[in-house]
Amino acid sequence: MSDHDTPAEAQPLPLDEWHRARGARMVPFAGYAMPVQYTGPGGGIVAEHEWTRSHAGLFDVSHMGQLLLSGERAEAALEALLPIDLRTLEPGAPRYSLLLDEDAGIIDDLIVARWEDGFFIVVNGATKHGDIAHFEERLPAGATLRHLEDRALLALQGPAAFAVLDRHATGATPLSTLSFMRGAHFTLAGTAAWISRTGYTGEDGFEISIPSAKAASIAELLCSEPEVHPIGLGARDSLRLEAGLPLYGHDLDRTTDPVSAGLGWAIARRRRAEGGFPGHAPIARLVEQGPAWRRVGLSFDGRLPAREGAPLFAGDAEVGRVTSGGFSPTLGRPIAMAYVDAAHAAPGTPLTAEVRGRRLEAAVTPLPFVPHRYHRQGASR
Amino acid sequence: MTRYFTQEHEWIDVDGDTATIGITDHAQSQLGDIVFVEVPKPGAVLAKGAEAAVVESVKAANDVYAPVSGTVTEGNGAIEDDPALVNSAAESEGWFFRLTLADPAELDGLMDADAYRDLLASLD
Numbered sequence: 001m002s003d004h005d006t007p008a009e010a011q012p013l014p015l016d017e018w019h020r021a022r023g024a025r026m027v028p029f030a031g032y033a034m035p036v037q038y039t040g041p042g043g044g045i046v047a048e049h050e051w052t053r054s055h056a057g058l059f060d061v062s063h064m065g066q067l068l069l070s071g072e073r074a075e076a077a078l079e080a081l082l083p084i085d086l087r088t089l090e091p092g093a094p095r096y097s098l099l100l101d102e103d104a105g106i107i108d109d110l111i112v113a114r115w116e117d118g119f120f121i122v123v124n125g126a127t128k129h130g131d132i133a134h135f136e137e138r139l140p141a142g143a144t145l146r147h148l149e150d151r152a153l154l155a156l157q158g159p160a161a162f163a164v165l166d167r168h169a170t171g172a173t174p175l176s177t178l179s180f181m182r183g184a185h186f187t188l189a190g191t192a193a194w195i196s197r198t199g200y201t202g203e204d205g206f207e208i209s210i211p212s213a214k215a216a217s218i219a220e221l222l223c224s225e226p227e228v229h230p231i232g233l234g235a236r237d238s239l240r241l242e243a244g245l246p247l248y249g250h251d252l253d254r255t256t257d258p259v260s261a262g263l264g265w266a267i268a269r270r271r272r273a274e275g276g277f278p279g280h281a282p283i284a285r286l287v288e289q290g291p292a293w294r295r296v297g298l299s300f301d302g303r304l305p306a307r308e309g310a311p312l313f314a315g316d317a318e319v320g321r322v323t324s325g326g327f328s329p330t331l332g333r334p335i336a337m338a339y340v341d342a343a344h345a346a347p348g349t350p351l352t353a354e355v356r357g358r359r360l361e362a363a364v365t366p367l368p369f370v371p372h373r374y375h376r377q378g379a380s381r
Numbered sequence: 382m383t384r385y386f387t388q389e390h391e392w393i394d395v396d397g398d399t400a401t402i403g404i405t406d407h408a409q410s411q412l413g414d415i416v417f418v419e420v421p422k423p424g425a426v427l428a429k430g431a432e433a434a435v436v437e438s439v440k441a442a443n444d445v446y447a448p449v450s451g452t453v454t455e456g457n458g459a460i461e462d463d464p465a466l467v468n469s470a471a472e473s474e475g476w477f478f479r480l481t482l483a484d485p486a487e488l489d490g491l492m493d494a495d496a497y498r499d500l501l502a503s504l505d
Binding site (some may be wrong): 034303307327 | 410412416417419435437438442464
C-alpha cells in the first residue's frame with residue numbers, strides 16, 4: 001500500500017480558489033492544500049474559534065473521504081469489518097464506528113449512514129486511500145465500494161448554524177426534525193444535499209455533502225449570511241480539542257485500541273457479545289482486564305502549552321504522553337489530551353509534562369474541557 | 382540607529398554596541414495569535430544562532446535564535462505578561478531582548494529594510 005505517499009504538490013480541492021479569494025492561508029494537509037486560517041478582519045485562529053462558538057463557522061472538510069458501499073452483500077461485508085450493529089442502524093441515523101485491525105489497533109474512525117442505495121461512509125482525509133484499499137481487499141463479491149470523488153463536504157457549526165441552514169434547506173421533512181446524529185436528503189439552493197446534524201467542534205451544527213461543482217456557490221451562499229464566517233483548520237483543531245474529541249493520527253492510530261481510547265461505546269452490544277469483527281478477542285480481553293492505558297484530559301496552570309509528544313511524569317516516573325495539546329481560547333489556558341497508565345488516569349491526579357527541559361504542572365481533567373452543545377433528541381429548538 | 386533584518390524574520394536595531402531584537406511583522410502574521418513568550422535573562426551569553434527566546438502561537442511552538450552574538454542586558458517582560466503585544470506591535474513595543482554586541486562585524490551579513498522588503502516580495 002502506498003497510502004502514506006504524500007504528493008510533492010498539495011492538490012487543490014474544489015473550494016481552493018474560493019478560499020484564496022477570501023484571504024485564506026493555505027497549507028498542505030493530507031495531501032491537499034487546505035485553509036489553516038483566514039487573514040483580514042475576523043481572521044486568525046482565536047477570532048475564528050470564538051466566532052464559531054458564538055455564531056456559525058463554515059468549515060471545508062472536502063479532504064475527507066466520502067464512500068458508498070452497495071450491493072446485496074454490503075451489509076454483511078460491513079459487519080465483517082466494523083464493530084457496528086447494522087440491524088439497529090435506521091435510515092437517517094448516522095453512526096460513529098471504527099475500522100480495526102486484528103490486534104484491535106485503530107485503522108481509522110468513521111461515520112456510517114444507511115442510504116437507499118447502500119451505506120454512505122465518511123472517513124478521514126489522510127487515511128482514505130488506505131481505508132479504501134483495506135475495504136477492497138476484503139469485500140466479497142456482491143459488495144462494491146465507490147469513492148465519491150466528485151463530492152465536497154462542508155461543515156456548518158455553531159449556535160446559529162440551524163437558523164442559517166433552515167433558510168435554505170428544504171426536504172420531505174423540515175430541517176428541525178434532525179437532532180444530533182440524524183441525517184436526511186435535502187435540497188439546498190436547488191442542489192441535492194445529504195445533511196446530517198454532526199460535526200467535530202462540540203457545537204450544534206451540520207455536515208453537508210454536495211456535488212463538488214456546487215461547492216463554491218453553496219459556500220458563498222452560506223457565508224453571505226451575517227452569522228457565518230469561513231473558518232480554517234486551525235480553529236477546527238482547537239474546537240475539537242476543547243470538545244475532548246480524539247483526532248485520528250494524533251489521539252488515535254494503529255497503536256491505540258478503542259477501550260484505552262475511551263471509545264468502547266462504539267462497539268455495539270450485540271457485536272461485543274457475538275464477535276465476528278477484527279479485534280474482537282483483544283477487545284474482550286481489554287474490557288475484562290481493564291486497559292493498561294487510558295485517554296485522559298489534562299489542564300495546565302500557566303500559559304505554556306504542552307504539545308503532542310510531551311512526556312508526562314508522576315514524580316520521576318514517566319507515566320504517559322501528550323497526544324494533542326494546545327492553548328484553549330475559551331478557557332484562556334493550555335489543555336491537552338494524553339494517554340496515561342491506568343493508575344494515573346483518575347480526574348484530579350497531579351502530573352507534570354516536560355516541555356523543552358522544564359516541568360509544567362498539570363492535572364487529569366474530565367473530558368470535554370468545554371461542554372458540548374449538541375441539539376439532542378427531545379430537546380426543544 | 383540602524384535597523385537590520387535577517388532571513389529568519391528578525392529585526393535588529395543597533396545603537397552603538399547595543400542591539401534590540403524582535404521578530405518582524407511578517408513573522409508575527411505567519412505565527413498567528415501568540416499565547417506565550419519567554420525571553421532571555423540579563424547576563425545570558427548568546428552565541429550567534431543560539432536559542433534565545435520561545436514564542437508559542439495557538440498552533441505551534443517556535444524558537445527565536447540569536448541573530449548576532451552578545452550578552453543579554455534586558456528581556457522584554459511586557460511581552461511575557463501580554464504575548465498579544467507581539468501581534469499588535471511586533472516591530473516596536475513587542476521587542477524581545479537587548480544585548481551588547483560581541484562582534485559588530487556580524488552585522489555585515491544582514492539585510493537592510495529594502496533588501497528585506499525584496500525578500501518578502503519574493504515569498505509571495
